[in-house]
Amino acid sequence: MEGKFAGVIINRLALNIDRMFHYSIPDGLLGKIDIGSHVTVPFGNGNKTVDGFVLSLSNHSDFDGTLKEILSVSESGPLFDREMLSVCQFLKQKYFCSYISAVKTVLPPGSGRKNKVSDKLIRGSVLNVPYDEAFDALEKLRDKAPKQCKILELLIQNDFVADSDILFLTGAGYQAIRALKDKGLARQETVEVFRLPIDYESIPRSASPVLTEEQQYAVDRICASVTENQNNTFLLHGVTGSGKTEVFLNCIEKALEIGKTAIVLVPEISLTPQMVTRFAARFGKKIAVLHSALSMGERADEYKRIKSGEARVVVGARSAIFAPLKNIGVIVIDEEHETSYKAENAPTYHAREVADFRAKQHGAAFVLASATPSVESFYQAKQGNYQLISLTRRPTAQNLPTVAVSDMREEIKNGNRSCIGLSLQREIRKNKEQGEQTILFLNRRGFSTFVSCRSCGFVIKCKNCDVSLTYHKAKNSLTCHYCGYTIKKPEVCPNCASSFIKEFGAGTQKVEEELHSLFPDLSVIRMDVDTTSVKSSHRAILEKFDKEKIDILLGTQMVAKGLDFPNVTLVGVLAADQSLFVDDFRAGERTFDLITQVCGRAGRGEKQGRALIQTYMPENSVICQAQEQDYLSFYENEIELRRQLNYPPFCDIISVLLTSPVLNGLLSYAKKLARSIHIVMQKDYDGAFELLGPSETSVTKINGRFRQRIWIKCKMNRKAEDIFARLRSYHINEKNPHINMVIENNPFGAI
Numbered sequence: 001m002e003g004k005f006a007g008v009i010i011n012r013l014a015l016n017i018d019r020m021f022h023y024s025i026p027d028g029l030l031g032k033i034d035i036g037s038h039v040t041v042p043f044g045n046g047n048k049t050v051d052g053f054v055l056s057l058s059n060h061s062d063f064d065g066t067l068k069e070i071l072s073v074s075e076s077g078p079l080f081d082r083e084m085l086s087v088c089q090f091l092k093q094k095y096f097c098s099y100i101s102a103v104k105t106v107l108p109p110g111s112g113r114k115n116k117v118s119d120k121l122i123r124g125s126v127l128n129v130p131y132d133e134a135f136d137a138l139e140k141l142r143d144k145a146p147k148q149c150k151i152l153e154l155l156i157q158n159d160f161v162a163d164s165d166i167l168f169l170t171g172a173g174y175q176a177i178r179a180l181k182d183k184g185l186a187r188q189e190t191v192e193v194f195r196l197p198i199d200y201e202s203i204p205r206s207a208s209p210v211l212t213e214e215q216q217y218a219v220d221r222i223c224a225s226v227t228e229n230q231n232n233t234f235l236l237h238g239v240t241g242s243g244k245t246e247v248f249l250n251c252i253e254k255a256l257e258i259g260k261t262a263i264v265l266v267p268e269i270s271l272t273p274q275m276v277t278r279f280a281a282r283f284g285k286k287i288a289v290l291h292s293a294l295s296m297g298e299r300a301d302e303y304k305r306i307k308s309g310e311a312r313v314v315v316g317a318r319s320a321i322f323a324p325l326k327n328i329g330v331i332v333i334d335e336e337h338e339t340s341y342k343a344e345n346a347p348t349y350h351a352r353e354v355a356d357f358r359a360k361q362h363g364a365a366f367v368l369a370s371a372t373p374s375v376e377s378f379y380q381a382k383q384g385n386y387q388l389i390s391l392t393r394r395p396t397a398q399n400l401p402t403v404a405v406s407d408m409r410e411e412i413k414n415g416n417r418s419c420i421g422l423s424l425q426r427e428i429r430k431n432k433e434q435g436e437q438t439i440l441f442l443n444r445r446g447f448s449t450f451v452s453c454r455s456c457g458f459v460i461k462c463k464n465c466d467v468s469l470t471y472h473k474a475k476n477s478l479t480c481h482y483c484g485y486t487i488k489k490p491e492v493c494p495n496c497a498s499s500f501i502k503e504f505g506a507g508t509q510k511v512e513e514e515l516h517s518l519f520p521d522l523s524v525i526r527m528d529v530d531t532t533s534v535k536s537s538h539r540a541i542l543e544k545f546d547k548e549k550i551d552i553l554l555g556t557q558m559v560a561k562g563l564d565f566p567n568v569t570l571v572g573v574l575a576a577d578q579s580l581f582v583d584d585f586r587a588g589e590r591t592f593d594l595i596t597q598v599c600g601r602a603g604r605g606e607k608q609g610r611a612l613i614q615t616y617m618p619e620n621s622v623i624c625q626a627q628e629q630d631y632l633s634f635y636e637n638e639i640e641l642r643r644q645l646n647y648p649p650f651c652d653i654i655s656v657l658l659t660s661p662v663l664n665g666l667l668s669y670a671k672k673l674a675r676s677i678h679i680v681m682q683k684d685y686d687g688a689f690e691l692l693g694p695s696e697t698s699v700t701k702i703n704g705r706f707r708q709r710i711w712i713k714c715k716m717n718r719k720a721e722d723i724f725a726r727l728r729s730y731h732i733n734e735k736n737p738h739i740n741m742v743i744e745n746n747p748f749g750a751i
């Protein structure tokens, strides 16, 4: 541990400062402070102390006067090492965020806090009172005690939440919890905490099957990189069930054999018990699993096992890319095209880009696997930047499912108004007779279950965000999916007092009701955000479907991916074309991917599977290519469109989003910025660019903040990075306390 002086960043996200402050290290602490140490320091003019993180150490200081001294250092040792520091610098440069938000991103939530992580879970007694009472309390609290109101909303939505998580998620203090307890609206319970998320030891071990020739070739090529410390990127392209997972399990085995470690990222939704069990069966306690459903205590435990070296394979969702592993041999991103790999909040990193950076640092092999690679990645492979490895066959005898399209316009003509067409009804019936199971997938993108008045057309919207509230039948409530604002569903229209106020759109609940009336003798189980909000209910639903041989599993995106049930031989896609019409240039890609994935759930056992796609536009090219399950023609078509319209990968799209609680001043500021960006780009950027806006976003107000956006289309390079970093400093120096700026490269969607 070198140095008498330390550069420290202050642990306050709200402070609009983004620089290191220098402190000297007192003799008593010499040797105890390193990069990543969590320290307390005096700050400002008074005798305020704040905490912060050490980012640099040196033996001399350029500062003339006397530096203040570091006061104390956390006993538990540094929270990150030099490699993670370089990851922070990467985040800062690439995603235009502050040092402190970069550091917070790489640390597991909860670390670096003074209070020790609590194991207690808190359960709101709202669950035991009629919902009406809870909602009444909610309304009373809304203006007087907004923090308590937020907590209550969280409890209504989640049934129980660990108190440390409540503080973290709502920003409320302990006194708000106490106040709720005093009012009898929340009850603190100590629930036995399930610390190790999976009992890895209890899962029987299983070895690799004999690989097919194609699989062996893939393993050999990737392993050559692993053993020779070569940082190569591979795109492993193979239809669902072609044995991709088996390939990377073998590569990881190799990495472990030679003393290296591995990270496997999977989308949150496919982090199913099945997937985890498969890893545990191969690697036992050597795996650690990280995902958002872990309590902070569980997460802390997994991190401990990683740091101690017991866990050497980290399997997890997006943020697992920051796992503090040493000597990484291989990083795998499964279903690499998934949009959930991109963070939604600043820094809006893409796990693929961070993985690429870490793989380079470690000389690790980097494997991207998908049945429907992102257009960007496939393009890289075509250009020769990634090594393309294809798996063209399923190793088992099973064929790919046969896919048929059912034209819903015909159904309407024939007078069938059900969202389940006659052909699909026939197939479901047939499946039942053969004792086989069915998965129905409702494409919910673009769908909403908003409540509107059939008399006057009034739509109930969020009072903070300019979006309609979503109806939740079980709780008879309306919730905003952006800010969480929740109210009881009104009995009469707030606008015209008509009692003819009803939910609109086909949600999974409505389809479930329809199924019950069409097939009273069939069992149905539903899986969506509403039925899985309680921890581990996801697992319970799937187990029930499997063990009790429920006839139909109905669900949203959650059933589209990763599931592997041999007795499922029929998949029905309801409203296949809904996602073609969202305001996003990736709409076609997503639709193709969703249909392909969900069809891949059929016929994974011995029996042939079949899929039926219900659509109003069977002639649409994306629907046709999805029916043919023809990725290559989809890609050729799509890349040509992207080229013509100048979308990624041919250029990058940078969004500069400005938000403010007051409309006044926002637009003029946005206009001023747009003009400045234009001038600076003309002067300092070395290529073609296009500037659009400022304009209102498609949702004009979220969480009480108005939004204006400027789009810049250009190729992202060092010059552009410098320009946007300067833009950020300029904004910070302008000291516009109301206006917040977020710069994002290639955002997904644009609300």
Ligand code: ADP
Pocket (backbone or CB within 6 Å): 209, 210, 211, 212, 215, 238, 239, 240, 241, 242, 243, 244, 245, 246, 247, 395, 396
């Ligand atoms: P993917 O990840 O491409 O969807 P998986 O690796 O999950 O494919 O393989 C699909 C199924 O085939 C799994 O049940 C797996 O156990 C099985 N499988 C994979 N490779 C082989 C093989 N070489 N021999 C026999 N079965 C295999």
Ligand code: ZN
Pocket (backbone or CB within 6 Å): 453, 454, 455, 456, 457, 458, 493, 494, 495, 496, 497, 498
């Ligand atoms: Zn009305």
Ligand code: ZN
Pocket (backbone or CB within 6 Å): 462, 463, 464, 465, 480, 481, 482, 483, 484, 485, 703
């Ligand atoms: Zn809202």
